Amino acid sequence: MAALDQLTLLAPGLLGGSVARAARAAGLARRIVLWARRPETRAALRAQPWCDAAPDTLEEATGGASLVVIASPVDQIATLAARIRPALPAGSLVTDVGSVKAEVCRAAAAALGDRAVFVGAHPMAGSEKTGWEHSRADLFQGRACFVTPLPETPAAAVETVTSFWRALGCRVTAVPPPEHDRIVAHISHLPQLAASALCAALAGRDPGWREFAGGGLRDTTRIAGSDPELWRTILAQNQPEVLAALDTYLSELQGLRAALAGGDLAAVTAVLERGRAYRAGIPPAA
């Protein structure tokens, strides 16, 4: 894609910081501006080679932006969109990195009105390690990224935002926001609950047993180390889809329990076989 005049990142954490680094590395923007709520974060960002400016106000940060990436937690995206609206150049683009899309896309588009176009995005590149200090220029290489236009989102805006995420290294797929939320309820939010509940259940037995953990427990529960506050807002916004995904999982586990309790080892093996076949089709890490 042609280089942007100015890329602005709001509330950069792991994902936002990595967008800035990757954009600098790929030469995607002549100027990269970051804004963070805390003055000490802004001061630290100013010292980074991938940050051209980190002004104190949202107005200064977004006034000259061609593209704004809102990298805040999902419950603050629409609020930030409303706050930057007056300063945004007419016709500029706004995207995000939020893990839930239906509510966010509607609210952010409404907040921007006809001043700027919101095109939601969700790169599948999160980690239990949050904070821009963990950001990396190669974080997005080969990662899936959803772009979630509303029916009324102009095609040209979708095209530009798609090109942007692609230029960062992502495999981009456009889906409507509700479909996005159904998909990630299953492949992201459900694994989070499965891992967290597994750890919580084990915490209720003898916590000393974890000294004996092998790689299986370690990997299966890695994401249980994620930030509970971030997940609270994600789960709250995607409640119905997450409940449906959780019910699918509970039903599978209950079937497995019944098979094992009844000594039906063929049925137990069948679940393991189905799981193995599914796992074999998950693309390897890039």
Place this chain on the structure above:
Amino acid sequence: MAALDQLTLLAPGLLGGSVARAARAAGLARRIVLWARRPETRAALRAQPWCDAAPDTLEEATGGASLVVIASPVDQIATLAARIRPALPAGSLVTDVGSVKAEVCRAAAAALGDRAVFVGAHPMAGSEKTGWEHSRADLFQGRACFVTPLPETPAAAVETVTSFWRALGCRVTAVPPPEHDRIVAHISHLPQLAASALCAALAGRDPGWREFAGGGLRDTTRIAGSDPELWRTILAQNQPEVLAALDTYLSELQGLRAALAGGDLAAVTAVLERGRAYRAGIPPAA
């Protein structure tokens, strides 16, 4: 420990092959002998620098053994112990790498009678990658290993087998077989079922969604790639403990579901917090 005259490994896979490599690297045995059921495996093993001999018969393989490691699936350990009994030198030691211990330890000790002493062991170093081709000399470095003596097992035998696993790099803990089975039902067998059932549940929705998988789904489900046949025998032998562990997990998940369905986000966050605190205490990979 003093070098053994002869270390014999029966049915070497990932773990057995790694014992041979690690023992050679650490100079734990003057002679390392392997036996596998299939002639082509024996031929391949003979070409390895950590294999001094791979004779065709169990009798030849175990006739001069100071220590035998039975690395077969758990349902074949006692059978192999019975088959090698006549050839074993009087007073030799036999250990294993099986994931379940109560049945195995009783049956293997009975099979050996007063000819040799069985001291069960379980190094927590398995992987979804099986087969001696994946074995590594450093597989056991820093890994937990259970040694599971029966009340009547002579202390000197427990001591020698403990020293052996320690010399391979393991952190060794002695526990009675039933306690071992309770512990691993929770920290190993339950994570396996959680990962396999998660994949099986997702397979029942749109399998194409896995193209969008991030690192969270990938890590949470890694062990779902494990061999279903191996796990069938493990689960069959540890059925009551696995059911109890599974019930603890189901109860945690159902509580989480109820909290989310009721909009009690504080209760949801509390589960995530408990899970995170538990996860933080799992020792990192060595």
